[in-house]
Amino acid sequence: MSEFLKVAQAAKDAAQLLAPLPRAPKDRALRALADALVARADEIVAANAEDVAKAREGGTSEAMIDRLRLDVARVAKIADAVREVADLPDPVGEVVRGSTLPNGLELRQLRVPLGVIGIIYEGRPNVTVDAAALCLKSGNAVLLRGSSSAYESNTVLVRIMQEALAGTEVPAGAVQLVPGLTRDSVKELMRARGLVDVLIPRGGASLISSVVEESTVPVIETGVGTCHVYVDADADQDMALSILVNAKVQRPSVCNAAETFLVHADIADEFVPKALAVLKNEGVTVHGDMAVAAYSPDVVPATEEDFFAEYLSLDIAAAVVGSLDDAVAHIRRYGSGHTDAIITRSQPAARRFVALVDSAAVAVNASTRFTDGGEFGFGAEIGISTQKLHSRGPMGLPELTSTKWIFTGDGHIRA
CATH class of the missing domain: 3.40.309.10 (Aldehyde Dehydrogenase; Chain A, domain 2)
Structure with missing residues (x-):
């Protein structure tokens, strides 16, 4: 089994344990995660400095370096965003609509987690934490594939999150970093239908286009901002x-x-x-x-x-x-x-x-x-969708759920 398949299977196994958890243990886990980020900010900044130095050596523009760079203050803001997600209502289990049919059958449509969400993104290591927090709160496991430019930052961030989750009721395997720095690992993620339930690309037009055109996993398309x-x-x-x-x-x-x-x-x-x-x-x-x-x-x-x-x-x-x-x-x-x-x-x-x-x-x-999840009051966002299915605009917690129909009878049979 490849390294990718190992982490993907671990995420799928964790998703099954995470999905039925009520709000309280998820919120406790998110607050533990936020505390760990602050406590280990120097470790995060040191890893990020390696990424920034490599980016400058490679001639990366200052605009892109600004998206990449972390300092203690930015780490604190990322942790605050995680706490804000913990404070938000849990969408899982919400009744979207319901009724009692003329035959007495009770019908409800409930929000449920999507399962395993893959995120492919560029540059910004804050997305690593934002995406993990939103996925965990909405009952989903997450496979994170950031750009190679932020690999050191993302590796440390995921390790800290997993270690923080290990002391909670949320399975640590629910947050996984896709291994590898080459495009092969991206292709594995895009072709992991059956292990990954939905894929969300965040980045430039070429990245989004590539994922939409090549993925066999269903894609929620986040868009370029012209x-x-x-x-x-x-x-x-x-x-x-x-x-x-x-x-x-x-x-x-x-x-x-x-x-x-x-x-x-x-x-x-x-x-x-x-x-x-x-x-x-x-x-x-x-x-x-x-x-x-x-x-x-x-x-x-x-x-x-x-x-x-x-x-x-x-x-x-x-x-x-x-x-x-x-x-x-x-x-x-x-x-x-x-x-x-x-x-x-x-x-x-x-x-x-x-x-x-x-x-x-x-x-x-x-x-x-x-146009931002935080500014709209949604907390940290997973991205801004410019497509019309399955969501549109800033994607907060409800957009990371699907629905399930529950119908309850009293010995009902269909004539």
Whole structure:
């Protein structure tokens, strides 16, 4: 038996023990896990420093290194996120719907764990802990396959979590690191139908596409974040500037950062120069269409690829559009269905934008940066789904469950 099959079978065995556990032992295990992370933060940071050093030697961009890097404060925040998950309601056993049929048969639909969840992700070692916490709380075992760039960090994090769980009622085997650094281990995970119940990829477009196309395990597709901010003709321009800067600059390396801003032609002469000045002051490079480029020599002429780009850096594409419907058409062509925002004082414009933009999240007079499980009150999230099955948007605990039908009779037989 290969090393992968050993850990996958261990996860499947653990899932069967974990699924029936009530909330209290799961919450105790999560708090023990959080305490262990804080107590051993120096060990985690030391392992992470090895990953960061290798990344720098390999020429990795600072934006990607920021996603990789851990320090004691970040470890403490990761532990806090685990405690927040412990405080959340347990979705397992929740009655989704129920009724008594005319023949007296009692019918209930209950939330149940999915089983074994495989996570394939890039860069960010905090995902290792976030994913484990959410899976454990929702009664699932997890197989973690992070990128090779975070291998030392992930190895230590999983070891600490397993050792913390060993002293609880939650089986330590419920958290497993997929062994190996090559693509072969990823392929094994994608082909482990029967051992793995669902696969969730988190990362760039190429990773997600590869998993969706090659996996025989059912996939929940998390999406690339080509997010837009549309500044309508009736926008409060000071508000629009504040939101635009926050959406782009507050943390540019994440999927809900804005990658394109669109401006209605009626206010372009007034708004675009102000936006270019503010973004330049923040160190942002603007890749603009001909209309935007005409306002400043600092604007880089945009290519078709720029409008599809998920920069994850201090770069943003920009265009002037003739109408709200033109903005929607642009978003439908170039967007990824993640998060798109409108800035407007017009309620009819806001309602039309919300109705027409087919994205997992639509913001009205708010930054795209709010599309996040924590900000939505879900606790740490497993990812943001841009597909329409089996979930959409930030994926919290309920999205990590399936359902089971229970029908109870009194000697009922079908005629």
